[in-house]
Amino acid sequence: MLNALTLLVVCQFIGEVTARFLNLPLPGPVIGLVLLLLWLLWRGGPDAELETTGNWLLRHFGLLFVPAGVGVINQLDALRENWLALLVAIPVSTFAGLITTAWVMQRLSGSDEES
Amino acid sequence: MEKIFHLWVYLETTPLLGLGVTLVVWQIANQLASRMGSNPLANPMLLSVAILAPLLLITHTPYSAYFQGAQYVHFLLGPATVALALPMYANLRRIRRSARAIITALLAGSVVASASAMLIARAMGASRVIVLSLAPKSVTTPIAMGIAEQIGGQPSLAAVFVLLTGLTAITLLPMSMKLLKIHDMRAQGLAAGVAGHGLATARMLLVSETAGAFGGLAIGLNGIVTAILVPLMVTFLR
Numbered sequence: 001m002l003n004a005l006t007l008l009v010v011c012q013f014i015g016e017v018t019a020r021f022l023n024l025p026l027p028g029p030v031i032g033l034v035l036l037l038l039w040l041l042w043r044g045g046p047d048a049e050l051e052t053t054g055n056w057l058l059r060h061f062g063l064l065f066v067p068a069g070v071g072v073i074n075q076l077d078a079l080r081e082n083w084l085a086l087l088v089a090i091p092v093s094t095f096a097g098l099i100t101t102a103w104v105m106q107r108l109s110g111s112d113e114e115s
Numbered sequence: 116m117e118k119i120f121h122l123w124v125y126l127e128t129t130p131l132l133g134l135g136v137t138l139v140v141w142q143i144a145n146q147l148a149s150r151m152g153s154n155p156l157a158n159p160m161l162l163s164v165a166i167l168a169p170l171l172l173i174t175h176t177p178y179s180a181y182f183q184g185a186q187y188v189h190f191l192l193g194p195a196t197v198a199l200a201l202p203m204y205a206n207l208r209r210i211r212r213s214a215r216a217i218i219t220a221l222l223a224g225s226v227v228a229s230a231s232a233m234l235i236a237r238a239m240g241a242s243r244v245i246v247l248s249l250a251p252k253s254v255t256t257p258i259a260m261g262i263a264e265q266i267g268g269q270p271s272l273a274a275v276f277v278l279l280t281g282l283t284a285i286t287l288l289p290m291s292m293k294l295l296k297i298h299d300m301r302a303q304g305l306a307a308g309v310a311g312h313g314l315a316t317a318r319m320l321l322v323s324e325t326a327g328a329f330g331g332l333a334i335g336l337n338g339i340v341t342a343i344l345v346p347l348m349v350t351f352l353r
Binding site: 005008009011012015025026027028029030032033034035036037040041045046050051053054055057058061062063064065066067068069070071072073074075078079081082084085086088089090091092093094095096097098099100101102103104105106108109110 | 137138140141158159160161163164167168171172178181182185186188189191192193194195196197198199200201202203204213215216217219220221223224225227228229231232233235236239240241242244245249252253255256257258260261262265269270271272274275276277278279280283284287288291292294295297299301302303305306307309310311313314317333335338339342343346
């Protein structure tokens, strides 16, 4: 668990440093994600420990969003002033994003042999 | 009574309270969600916020005091985002095979979701902070907060919009797929990940493992694509 957590944090750390150093428009964790992917390609896959720890984190992804979500209490005024725009913008744009992605994907991809 | 007051004052200054209450409420929310069945509001994350936010308001606890403890949970978002490389790696072979379709669909869906949100909000008179905070609404929270901060939005507003977007996607997904007659689970999963990030993907995982894998891929890729495209789109939006 500790080795895997160290690897994840080191990837994020290098990502964070790289983003700031090179002034990249990418958040540090995203660069860390790419770094871990390269690491996995180089090592030919994750070891059991990384697999367990990583998937444990991903399974509890929802919990990790909670502190940021509670931050809504500092934004109540902004939400109150813009509620109508948000009530339209969020559902309409989400629906548009869903159907665009799914439609293009279904049109362009052939049959899936593995499913 | 005074003793309780002193205890409260003490607890408010330690991270223990914020951390403890977050974990306990999360457990309660999970119990509640599993009892509510397939109701789209039965999301442990939403339920946790719905319990914690009023709790802080009623007890007059400032968010900064709560966050002192909650930051330890919040911090793990970074490593968890890095860990999204795992499902991507696991599906690399299938992803390579339909790489062109995936990239095209991802770019189209990502731009449509983000641009339409900003344009609608602006047309309806929303403030600039709101418009900018809406831009990264379809990507996973840590990335969305990073992008929002970078382009002059408000990270905590972005986190709220991300949450609302995920819940909307869960609600709209079955209906919209039926409407367009899309039965391909790869397409459904990709759409869930692009338009509804982790929340919608977790829901799709219950329906089909294929959809879950493509959703996981979409979360990671969309994070990268949005982080690159949104700053560009914002410069056009002046």
